[in-house]
Ligand SMILES: Nc1ncnc2c1ncn2[C@@H]1O[C@H](COP(=O)(O)OP(=O)(O)O)[C@@H](O)[C@H]1O
C-alpha cells in the first residue's frame with residue numbers, strides 16, 4: 033500500500049453516507065505497500081480498510097478480487113470481507129478511482145519471519161489453494177511470462193543506472209524464460225501471487241489472516257509456492273535459508289502434496305517469480321510519482337535472489353527430498 037490519492041475528511045464522510053458504517057471518527061493513510069491507496073478508517077461501527085485502486089489494477093478485475101475474498105472466507109480462509117454499501121454493491125468510486133471498503137483483520141505481519149512463520153505460510157497457502165478450487169470466476173495472470181517483456185521494455189533504458197549490467201542480465205534471463213522452457217502442464221487454480229510477509233498476519237506464532245488479493249489470478253499453484261520461496265525463505269542479507277524453505281515446503285505438502293512434476297519445476301518457477309518482482313520493482317523504482325507517500329522496494333534484492341535460483345540444480349536445494357516433502 034501507499035497513498036497516491038488524497039481524500040479530504042468531508043469527501044470521505046460524504047462517501048461513507050452510502051454505507052451503514054456509522055459516523056466517521058478518524059482515518060489515516062497507510063504508508064505501507066506500493067500498489068494502491070489505502071486508508072485505515074475508524075467509524076462508530078469499528079475499523080475498516082478503504083482501498084482506492086490505482087495503476088496496475090484494471091477496473092474490470094475488481095469483481096474477481098472482491099468475489100474471491102468472499103469465496104475464500106466462506107471456505108475457511110481468514111481474509112478481509114468486502115463491505116457492501118446500502119445499494120448492495122461493494123465497489124464504488126472515490127476521487128475518480130474505483131474504491132472498496134473491506135473489513136479490518138487483527139494481527140501483525142512478521143517483520144523478521146522465522147521458520148515457524150514460514151510453516152504457517154506453507155499451510156495457509158495450501159489451504160488457500162484448496163479453498164479456491166471451486167471458485168467460478170477466472171482471471172488470467174497479467175504478470176506471467178508474456179507480461180514481463182513490456183515491463184523490461186519500460187525499464188531497460190535506465191536499468192544500468194540502477195546497477196551496471198542489469199539490462200543485459202535481465203534480457204538474457206527473459207530470453208531464456210520465454211524461449212519455451214516455462215511449464216504449461218502443471219496443476220492450476222486460484223493463486224494469491226503476492227503472498228509476501230506484509231500480506232500475512234499473525235497473532236503470536238499463529239497465522240491469523242491473509243490480505244491483499246489484488247494480484248490474485250489463475251495460474252500454476254506451484255508458481256505461488258515459488259513466489260513464497262522468494263518472499264519468505266531468504267535472509268535480510270539475501271542468503272537463502274534452507275531451514276525456512278524446508279519448513280515452508282513441508283507444511284505446504286502436508287495439506288497439498290506437490291506432484292513430482294511440480295517439484296522438478298520449482299527452480300524454474302522460482303526464477304520466473306524472481307524476475308517478475310525484479311521487473312515490477314525496477315519499473316516502480318524508476319517511476320515514483322511526485323508527492324506520493326510510498327517507499328519503493330529494492331529491485332536489486334530480486335537480482336540477487338534470481339542469481340541464487342540460477343545456481344540451483346534441483347528442488348533438493350530448496351530442502352525437498354526427491355520423493356517429496358519429508359516430515
Ligand atoms: N484488511 C486489513 N486489515 C488490517 N490491515 C490491513 C488490511 N488490509 C490492508 N491492511 C494494512 O495495509 C497495508 C497495505 O495493504 P496492501 O493490501 O498490501 O496494499 P496494496 O493495496 O498496496 O497492495 C498492510 O500491510 C496492512 O498493514
Ligand SMILES: N[C@@H](CCOP(=O)(O)O)C(=O)O
Pocket residue numbers: 033064065066067068226228230231244309312313329
Ligand atoms: N510484494 C511486492 C509489491 C506489492 O506489494 P504490496 O502488497 O506491498 O503492495 C514486492 O515486494 O515487490
